[in-house]
Amino acid sequence: MRHLKLHGALSNMAAEDAEIARACFEAALAVDPDLCLVVLPQTAMEQVARELRADWAGEIFADRAYADDASLLSRAEPGAVLHDPADVGPRIAEMLREGAIIAASGKRVPCRIDTVCVHGDGRDAVAMARSLRDHLRGAGLTIEAFG
Numbered sequence: 001m002r003h004l005k006l007h008g009a010l011s012n013m014a015a016e017d018a019e020i021a022r023a024c025f026e027a028a029l030a031v032d033p034d035l036c037l038v039v040l041p042q043t044a045m046e047q048v049a050r051e052l053r054a055d056w057a058g059e060i061f062a063d064r065a066y067a068d069d070a071s072l073l074s075r076a077e078p079g080a081v082l083h084d085p086a087d088v089g090p091r092i093a094e095m096l097r098e099g100a101i102i103a104a105s106g107k108r109v110p111c112r113i114d115t116v117c118v119h120g121d122g123r124d125a126v127a128m129a130r131s132l133r134d135h136l137r138g139a140g141l142t143i144e145a146f147g
Contacts, residue, residue, distance in 0.1 A: 004024075014044065038115065040070075041070060057115050063088060065103075066104060085131035
């Protein structure tokens with residue numbers, strides 16, 4: 001294994017609660033201290049990864065919208081989940097160039113971005129990933145493995 005990424009509800013809880021993030025990260029690092037922790041930037045996950053002096057990578061989501069505090073908008077809110085593959089590339093390229101999460105309001109939240117997630121369970125996931133890759137390459141951005 002090269003990295004650990006919390007998923008779903010556990011990730012959401014760890015992003016808000018440092019105790020949960022710490023329990024998860026300490027358990028994983030006890031098994032392999034060289035793991036890279038994939039964290040949501042500007043959250044409790046990043047704070048704990050830094051406190052543990054762990055190797056970490058900041059992850060943003062291509063197909064999710066953000067609130068002004070860099071948290072994900074609730075899926076119950078309109079526009080929280082992006083479905084059009086054509087919308088994803090320009091948005092992520094801008095975030096990568098600025099080194100910031102761009103909230104739905106337009107607010108910029110500076111952060112470290114090392115990896116981009118496209119949720120694989122959407123009906124347009126493959127098209128979205130291809131569109132994102134093609135746009136980033138066309139924009140002159142390099143795609144490579146992190147860590």
